[in-house]
Amino acid sequence: MTVNKNKIKLPLILSFLIFSMLLNSMGAIILQLSEKISYKGLGVLESFKDIPMAIVSLLFVNLIAKTGNKNALIFSLAFITVSCIALPIVDAFWFLKIWLSIVGVSFALAKISVFSIIKNNFEGKYLASTISSVDAAFMIGIFFINICFGSLLTSSYSAYWKYAFWVIALFSIINILILQPLKIEEATNYNSDKKSEQWKFFLTPKIVIFLIIVFFMVFVEQSFNSWLPSFFKNNLKLSSYFALQSSAFLALFSFFGRLITSRLILRFHWFRYVLVCLLIVFIILGISQVLISYFYKDFKFVLVFVMPIIGLFLAPLFPLYNSDVINKIPAEKTHILVSVIVIFSSLGSSLGSLYMAMIFHNNLSYFYPVFISLPLLIIFGLTFFLNKTSITDGRNQ
Template sequence: MTTKHYNISLPLKLTFLIFSMVLNCMGIVILQLSEAKITYEKLGFLESFKDIPIAFISLFVVNFISKIGAKKALILALTIVGICSLILPFVEVFWFYKLWFAIIGTCFAIGKICVFGIIRNNISDEKSLAKTMNNVEASFMIGIFVVNTGFGWLISSQYSQFWKFGFLSISVLSAITIFLFSRLNISEPIKEEKVNIIEDLSGFINPLVIIFLAVIFSIVFVEQSFNSWLPSFYKNHLKVNSFFALQASSFLALFSYIGRTVTANIIQRFSLSKYYILCLSLIIFVLIIIAGIQFLDMDNSKILLYLFPVIGLFLSPLYPVINSKMIAQIDKTKANLFTSLIVIFSSLGSSVSSIIMSILFGNQLLSYYSVYILLAVIVLFTISLIYFKLADKTFRK
């Protein structure tokens, strides 16, 4: 990010931190509500109440953001998140969780489009864009770590029945971020009087974009298999308590943060495509080891508690690296609309993954957890190779 806009990096990072906390509290909610006898089938579809609004609203908020500006749109989204987090501890009924996640998903769609739009509006070089995106998205992983560690401590304490009051901290953080944004003058993405969504979308219908969106879908599909369901896998299959399950999952987020931070600092020395493929290859290698341990040495399977987090080092850079490579080629005036497509396919990947995971858990097929994820990563590896081959041909023209 240029020096002129360097001072906006903190509120952008805090924005992703906040949205990470509210989106990735799903693992805690699943863990706690499953103990309250809510079935895994119901909990699996709970993810859809977050992801479907994200997918549905993304295209329609582009005009709204263009009209009022990214700064005001971000402040509005953060205000709603803060209010919702303030209300949640005082509501007991299950249906409210559906409404809550739907509202949070809508706000996230607005927030992510605004953040990506601001970044793209100020950076053209794909490697610099990759560096900035990795830095900003690294805070997303810190949000996962903080929410798992904080709620894990609360759940394991004598005040475990008050675990939902942890959401009040998100309200406070939202207020701080809103204050920081209110004091800044930031360069807005280029505004248009009105975006013709249908006409502009037709310009994106080509093999390269379609394969790219399939890659985005697959990356989030794999990520969600870990983020929301790993605590329940640890507790149900490895028989550890709730606190340790959440702490072990926190280390996945911590390793993911390290992966994105390291990537941000070294990515300009490497080819984006080669770095991406190397990360994918290492994920497959670790998953093969995990699957072998599960099937050949079940008595020592608790070593999985320490192996799963290592995957975060190599999984976390994939999303920002592939996004930066593609977004750098998109016209700045179309950045918001293209980001909305990324948001849509990300949310679909998350929702489909959670539904499938709920079936896996509901049918007690946890022994196949690592194999299921390994197959998904192999599919991702295949379509990623296709994408890079098409991208090389397209961008060289």
């Protein structure tokens, strides 16, 4: 079957853009509800999205493979279309929890499908480049959602902020129409191993190290994407509008970071690229903490510009780790690997949000850069082990 690679990339990019806007609306939701609900309570809210995401990833991975990646992706888009239309109509806090669960379930289906489609249709450095391009769309989604909500929440129509999700529903419908006629390669030997052998594969050292990195990587990203607006508002005393705009620029720099990476990864080895990015992130976090501790009054607004620059170097890390491992596994194991990635991502997201919630609850957000540096140090150390280990599967690969 001849497949047009560029036509495939477009709906995958749109899918991650859509789900990015949904998943990262939490920053605006936290700001809107922080006056009514404690930070401790808001930290738990994230789990309504992440726990269903993990459960679906674990239980439905083989079903996704059987029904086809394209069909699963279309279903996930249709599911969130209906829920986004219903969100402003059913204006109750309990439905927000249900909505978050639907978003989590749909994203689990979409992520497994998207990564499996990439694995089945791209290879080598082009696979790494495609993952970086798709993940770049995830970051631009964060930028759009923060810009839109920042403008909406400070306008005279702020009471109608939930109706913004109707626009996302429209994007989802358009993407379904683009995706439907496409012919996409599917793996045909996805169930060639017994379940016990499939899970044994994930006990190999490289996969274990990779999954720990995935956990802490999402842990760190969650600490930025959902809680940076609250840090700007609480510690820098910025309005909700400027707090969200600063977070939006974090996403914009993250977008450029992943976009640039999708080109540079064709020329440079992922390991060196990752180390350079991590070292620069540590430098920026160190500068930020020094400014907060000793030069707060004089350089308050410098922080608003310095901290978002982190996205330029932090954002490329996750797709680089993903592409290194996905490139080296058999195609039939892609579904189950991505499902486990989603599970560890969900755990990282939930615990990252709880971690930040406790820091804010105990008035320790003054040391925000330091607390983010701690999990990054673990990632830095594990990267060396990841690069040195190889994937063995008990079979000839």
